[in-house]
Amino acid sequence: MITLQYYFDTYFCTSTYPKVGIQMTDIKASSTIQQNKNTVFSNCPVTFVMDKIGGYWKPILLFNLLTGAKRYSELRRAVPTITEKVLIQQLKQLEQDGLVIRKSKPVVPPHVTYDLTKTGRALRPVLHAMATWAVHNSGKQGKRFARQMEEFPAEQS
Numbered sequence: 001m002i003t004l005q006y007y008f009d010t011y012f013c014t015s016t017y018p019k020v021g022i023q024m025t026d027i028k029a030s031s032t033i034q035q036n037k038n039t040v041f042s043n044c045p046v047t048f049v050m051d052k053i054g055g056y057w058k059p060i061l062l063f064n065l066l067t068g069a070k071r072y073s074e075l076r077r078a079v080p081t082i083t084e085k086v087l088i089q090q091l092k093q094l095e096q097d098g099l100v101i102r103k104s105k106p107v108v109p110p111h112v113t114y115d116l117t118k119t120g121r122a123l124r125p126v127l128h129a130m131a132t133w134a135v136h137n138s139g140k141q142g143k144r145f146a147r148q149m150e151e152f153p154a155e156q157s
Contacts, residue, residue: 052097053123057082057090062099062120063127067151069103069115099123 053059057079064070064078076087091114094100099120105111116123135145 049126052099053126055090057086058094059127059130061087061090061094062116062123063131065100065114065116065120066124066127069113072112072114075114094120 053062060079060082061075064075070078072087072091075091076082076084079087082090091100091102095102098117101115101117103113103115131145131149135142135149138145
């Protein structure tokens, strides 16, 4: 029994696990990969834009908000394949980046609307260029894409 107690005391008192964990965190924060990533974000305008609107869902949400403010449920219906968790995450990120405004009214059930900010509306030419490119370069789907674009306001400079 004494041997077992000695083993536990020795293991827990001499374990290097917490020390290694702290050192690995320090290494990760100052790693070359992180430094390179920060350099690219600060020096490349395309990377900056992709950080703000990149990913699978953000451009789709922004494109749907071009027609005006939408309630959460309207966005959910407009993009039926997105999960609620991801929709909430993406909207929060867009709000933090200053591209979307969230307005909520203190009523039951909650009445929350999302709209583009001035900065978000400035992305209209970019999003329309992406959609136009899809119409011209998607083959048979181009006709369907062109019909879908008719409901969105014309590109503004």
